[in-house]
Amino acid sequence: MIFETPGECFVYITLPGTTELVTAGRFVLSVDRRGAPEGRFVYGRSYLERQNAVALDPVELKLSPRTYATAALNGVFGALRDASPDFWGRRVIQRHLGKAQPGEMAYLLCSPDDRAGALGFGLHQIPPAPKRSFNQTLALAKVQEMADIIVADDDRQAGDQPALRYEAAAVGDCDQVEKLMLIGTSMGGARPKAVIEDAAGLWIAKFNRPDDAWNSARVEHAMLVLARACSLTTAESRVIDVAGRDVLLVKRFDREKVAGGYLRARMISALTLLRTEDTYRARDRWSYVLLAEELRRVSADPAKDASELFRRMAFNALISNIDDHPRNHALLAKNADWRLSPAYDLTPAVPVSLERRDLAMECGDAGRFANADNLLSQSARFLLDATQAAAMLDAMEEQVRGTWYATARSAGVNERDCERISSAFSYAGFRQSATQQK
Numbered sequence: 001m002i003f004e005t006p007g008e009c010f011v012y013i014t015l016p017g018t019t020e021l022v023t024a025g026r027f028v029l030s031v032d033r034r035g036a037p038e039g040r041f042v043y044g045r046s047y048l049e050r051q052n053a054v055a056l057d058p059v060e061l062k063l064s065p066r067t068y069a070t071a072a073l074n075g076v077f078g079a080l081r082d083a084s085p086d087f088w089g090r091r092v093i094q095r096h097l098g099k100a101q102p103g104e105m106a107y108l109l110c111s112p113d114d115r116a117g118a119l120g121f122g123l124h125q126i127p128p129a130p131k132r133s134f135n136q137t138l139a140l141a142k143v144q145e146m147a148d149i150i151v152a153d154d155d156r157q158a159g160d161q162p163a164l165r166y167e168a169a170a171v172g173d174c175d176q177v178e179k180l181m182l183i184g185t186s187m188g189g190a191r192p193k194a195v196i197e198d199a200a201g202l203w204i205a206k207f208n209r210p211d212d213a214w215n216s217a218r219v220e221h222a223m224l225v226l227a228r229a230c231s232l233t234t235a236e237s238r239v240i241d242v243a244g245r246d247v248l249l250v251k252r253f254d255r256e257k258v259a260g261g262y263l264r265a266r267m268i269s270a271l272t273l274l275r276t277e278d279t280y281r282a283r284d285r286w287s288y289v290l291l292a293e294e295l296r297r298v299s300a301d302p303a304k305d306a307s308e309l310f311r312r313m314a315f316n317a318l319i320s321n322i323d324d325h326p327r328n329h330a331l332l333a334k335n336a337d338w339r340l341s342p343a344y345d346l347t348p349a350v351p352v353s354l355e356r357r358d359l360a361m362e363c364g365d366a367g368r369f370a371n372a373d374n375l376l377s378q379s380a381r382f383l384l385d386a387t388q389a390a391a392m393l394d395a396m397e398e399q400v401r402g403t404w405y406a407t408a409r410s411a412g413v414n415e416r417d418c419e420r421i422s423s424a425f426s427y428a429g430f431r432q433s434a435t436q437q438k
Contacts, residue, residue: 017052027041056266057077082272141242202255214420214421215417220248234344235344253341278327288313288361293381299331314393326360355428
């Protein structure tokens, strides 16, 4: 398949209170004199003249006529990368294009318009009309079947599987990719998923995998319910039956259904706010403490959001959610103001050790140690006094320890899976002295 990757594209945005895309600026991806990727972005003059213009993000791409440049993230600004497909969507695009690494520009242009946040990308200065149709729940059985094919056939070439055959398509005409992305939404993450629509709006459908250790759909739903009982703000969720298999539906909090279509909220990951990358070499800035400080600078309600982040950090420690990396935290802007998004992707893990468990992000003086003393060690950075933070943590621990099983059973998690995840909750090392673990 002949595939020519353009070196530039237009960046579109759906402004607050509207449902139509407008052109915000131009993004150019090239290489510098050393051959390293370099990205440049400039806002359009007509966009800057709009009274309702907003910045693409609050840290890197503030409203200005200057030309912005970056060498991070393969030359893609964080806000743009957050609107690009993550692991699952990239796998599907790779299979379709027949390339192991098609390039960042291809990922931006060849993903459908169900991406997270308010941005869009294209080769024409005039943005396309927004699509008004989405997958319906009735189509999920076929979507799930095709997702299973990708999971089972991951090592084969894209053209080898009849169900995934494609025709040659130019980058500017991605109809074939969009059809394929029916099962590979541009929402981030590694789990097979799709975006569907019902009368209430848009939902992310997350499918169980054949190699899951437990019923992930019901367990994740149970964790969202448990988090709400611990006073966290979370995404709405429910589990439905599709051809005899459970599918988790998570309500899109970056979309609001209105008479003329969908309002879209801007959205960036904590990775972008922390100005870091998703590699272990950049892990020195993977930190709840640093995130709290950055959040306080940009949030319209710093005290509320910092406290919410502390609760989220503590909840992840209490359920052994060790996949709490910066892409699993986000900021949302439904209007001009930025706020911490609802919590999502809350999943327990069962590491072998009962003495020490580490989160993906640093949470106190003892680094990533998921321990009560460590969580409380930097409570002031979350705008909480020590007594307030300790009381909050005690109440959450009591809630998790005392109700996780009943919550899971009420959410349809069977007895066998409850036994499998039981060691995730309030593990033995949570209340041990951090100094004893060194």
